[in-house]
Amino acid sequence: MFDLSLIGIGTGNPDHITGQGARAISDADLILIPRKGADKADLAELREKIIARVCAETPPRIAYFDIPRRRDQNGYLKGVDDWHDAIAQRWQATIAAADPAPRTVALLIWGDPSLYDSSLRIMARLSPRPAVRVIPGITALQALTAAHAIPINEIGAPFTVTTGRRLREQGWPDGTDTLAVMLDGDCAFQGLNGVDFDIWWGAYLGMAEECLVSGPLDKAGPDILATRARARARHGWIMDVYLLKKRPETI
Missing domain, CATH: 3.30.950.10 (Tetrapyrrole methylase, C-terminal domain)
Known part of the structure; x- marks a missing residue:
């Protein structure tokens, strides 16, 4: 079983990382980075730069997962619900594939995990549900x-x-x-x-x-x-x- 940290990273500027967020990044055994396709590769690269700046001496393990496409043919809310299920499955599979198994996993959340972000809702779909820690960030x-x-x-x-x-x-x-x-x-x-x-x-x-x-x-x-x-x-x-x-x- 692992603990999960959701770390707000502001709007992309590494200076937006709080001291608490930096410590959580450094302490993570595994950091998950989403990939959203070649046209949005900068988003993954920005997360990589933040991690490299925080963890200059001891780079952590990073695991990548692909964000599934959201489909709204059955309505917006149903599409979002199914999409969250699919993302949770990607999280679970990516963490399960890590060897050795991590004790602490982190995700870097654009902006703040409390404001129009679904990471907490996705986390609740993991089974078994991990202990979660939220580190707030600068909001948009x-x-x-x-x-x-x-x-x-x-x-x-x-x-x-x-x-x-x-x-x-x-x-x-x-x-x-x-x-x-x-x-x-x-x-x-x-x-x-x-x-x-x-x-x-x-x-x-x-x-x-x-x-x-x-x-x-x-x-x-x-x-x-x-x-x-x-x-x-x-x-x-x-x-x-x-x-x-x-x-x-x-x-």
Whole structure:
């Protein structure tokens, strides 16, 4: 039986690793690294660089596994559920194949394991279930607001964190003037009336490739679409997040 550490690694900058996270990486007998295809090889390489920086003197064992493709023909939620089952099976098989058997296994989680990440749900499908330790990391929202030097909320006011899919399908949620949007590959902000909102967008946050755009949505939106398309074509992948606020005259 092994212990499992889920280690938040921020948004790709090795400086985002906390001291606690660095110690957990160093202490691991085995580190699992997912592979998402040749066009996203940079994601595995970034994890390798982080590990090499933390473990310069005694490199740990690394085992790679391929992320299965998600299939949504039976609906989004069913597709995600089946996908998590398949990933859990890959974890289990990869760990079982390690010789000697590891006592401590680690996964490096992009961002923070608590925020729109499914690693804890996948871990719960392992049998037997390991003892798990979560090491928090810098979230994409922290990196976004820091990059733009803005607070996320107004004084005493709430804000909502959601996904691009929910914004696209359900529109602007009631009861909030500020919306943080994650997992939005289709840029759902295009469905809003641009003159009513300001936007702060960022990709590759904290990295040398960082891209930032902000301003009134009707003017910044086209710039975001063009910048995002160029960056994705250049790198083969993109991770981005944005904050939307209703303009004062629309509240």
